[in-house]
Amino acid sequence: MHDVTAYLETARLRLRRLTEADAEALAALHGDPRVMRHIDDGRPVPRHVVLSETLPALLREYRERPPRLGCLAAVEKTTGDFLGWFSLRPATTRGLHDGTELGFRLLPAAWGRGFAAEGARALVREAFTALDADRVVATTMTVNHASRRALEKAGLRLVRTFFEEWPEYIEGAEHGDVEYALDREEWTLQQT
Template sequence: MHVHLITARLRLRRFTGDDAAALATLHGDPQVMRHIDDGRPVACTVVERETLPALLREYDQLPSGFGCFAAEERATDAFVGWFSLRPAASRGLAGGTELGYRLVPAAWGHGYATEGARALIRHGFEGLDVERIVATTMTVNVASRRVMEKAGLRLVRTFFEEWPEYLEGAEHGDVEYALPREEWAAGQYERD
């Protein structure tokens, strides 16, 4: 197992081919996916044939330390989701390093998202020398917005994208949050 980061309660590690079922369960959950991409669950076959292989390729394609990492509870080894740190690629972003996360519903409300996000932010600034960390979500995704705020990111703007199909809440737009290196270094937000 290639462990990437350890927090008080989580272990972030590289995905392996053995993670297909857990990843398919996560991406196949309608609650998890309701504010992501087209708002629909992803079929198990798509996760196995496309999503997981793409995540595994990133470890070779991206600079060391970047990518998407499986998150497990340290106490139980239970898969709780994933966290990512990658060059910004989401719609509407003009650059920076993008923070992402996706957790199983059983892990919601326990502070895991904030804990993992803070660890990757610290890793990005201290270990990877990034200049700016960004994250986006739908305006209506209040829980994700709160995680971004608790992790130290600040609201930068609301923006509107054209979507091929209507997604509930899309009329309110998406939001971009960011944390520049200088604010992080100055400690202008609460660190854990």
């Protein structure tokens, strides 16, 4: 029998399903103010919320979504360290309804080392080859330059800037959000 948590590997990353054993690492990720400053309400998520709501919801996705969709732990191959997560899901975030949505969240220790682009590229390839996606999309705040660079390095292009109502002000929200996308034809051309 194969490992049900295994998913795919890159040169430096092992992407696998999250498990209950990832609870504390996930709590540290979602609880880090630097990680969360451009996400949701811009505030860290309390540990008890991650353990009682976030992780159970992510694990439930494996049962409710088609295979190969959901959130994947990103583990550095050489050290075994949990670096964060990447995800592929049906696009529903902030008004997106077309395509397969790429997302990622990494611990600050992984920032600036190319892991975001490496993982994003792997999931873009996965979306077009294994999932037969027609389009991959992603959103981030306009001011989140590091995530924008990672999306561009993964082959996505800027489609639009848009403005959403935030329940509470987040620093940089006045600059809006950006949508990036890549369709199958563009991706195929990039591969040649």
